[in-house]
Amino acid sequence: MRKTSLIPYAHLPRAHHNRHVLTSTVDVFGAAHWLLAERAPQRGGDVVPFDALVVSVHPGGNAELTELSAVRARWPHLDRLSAGGFVVAASRARRHEDANQVQVFDALGRETSSFSVGDAIEHLLVDEADHVWVGHFDENPAGIRRWSATGRLTWTSDGARIPGLFDCYALNVSGTTAWACPYPDFPLVEIRPDRTDKPVRVWSNHIRGATAVAVHGEQVTFCGGYGEERDRLAHGELTETSVEPTEAGLLTLPSGPVPRHRRVVGRGSRIYVQAEPFTTWGVFDLSS
Structure with a gap:
């Protein structure tokens, strides 16, 4: 089986390696961001607001620091807005904390x-227009939704006729378009809410x-799978109604296998992968 090595993409500057990486991402414009705290979050109990540091590494290697005040998310998601601010969201929402689940910070x-x-x-x-796309796992039946950066719901998968949307396994946002691959049927779904003709297109898919x-x-290209296929790269071509598989291979780090604990971010033709200790990003680019 053919092996494809990730290409090194972005590195957290060594001066910040003494801090704990809460989360990390790559934004729609290609900049990598790390949300750092002095220590790892404690399990259980209410979250005490804490100050955090975002280290941003832009394409080309220039680094930028942004200090965030009174972050409230224990297990956060992070992304950047086009004007330089940030969105930080708690992955789990306790009922008494719902109104504070997503925090928006300025530059x-x-x-x-x-x-x-x-x-x-x-x-x-x-996305590029500062829409916040959220894909939920199976403890929330909301599926996939799009919000404004001020908290207004602008699109929902309710009524979109996406088959079997119980868990948003994969989500890719590029430009203002989203692609998804939800459990359990794993169709490939293209979502363009602002298109009047077919805002949602669905292709059947047998890659699980x-x-x-x-x-x-x-x-x-689909990355990941069950069991021994967790490092699989499965390639296919789109027909009118389905994804037709063409070949499959393995995704690796330049130095060898990808560790089990990793983060993945899909952006257009690219899949970014970050493995422990979460200080570097590698990239697979389908367009190359």
Whole structure:
């Protein structure tokens, strides 16, 4: 089986390796971001607001620091807004904390608003127009939804006729388009809420268990799977109604196998992968 090595993409500057990585992501413009705290969060009990540091590494290698005040998320998701601010969201929403689940910070690190998007966040990705896309796992039946950066619901998968949307396994946001691959039927779904003709398109798909997807023209690649297929790269081509598999291989780090604990982010033709200790990002690019 052919092996494909991740290409090194971005590194957390060594000066910040003494802090705990709460989460990390790559935004829609290609900048990598790390949300850092002095120590790991404690399990149980209410979260005491804490100050955090976002280290951003832009394409080309320039680093930028943003200090965030009074972060409230114990297990956060992070993404950047186009004007330089950040969205930080708690993956789990306790009922008495719902209104504060998502915090929006300006470019100076000051909280400007907060709102709730619902419990059980699997993916949170911001698009070029600052829409906040949220894909939920199976403890929340909301599926996939799109919010404004001020907390207004602007699109929902309710009534979108996406088959078997119980868990948003994979979500890719590029430009203002989202691609998803939900459990249990794993169709490939294209979502363009602002398109009047067919805002949602669905292709049947027999590749199961992918946690990330990349799309380039009529080509598609699924990353991940169940059991021994967790490092699988499964390639396919789009027909009118289905994904037709073409070949499969293995995704590896430049130095060898990808560790079990990792993060993945899908952005257009790219799948970014971050493995423990979560200080570097590698990339697979379907377009190349």
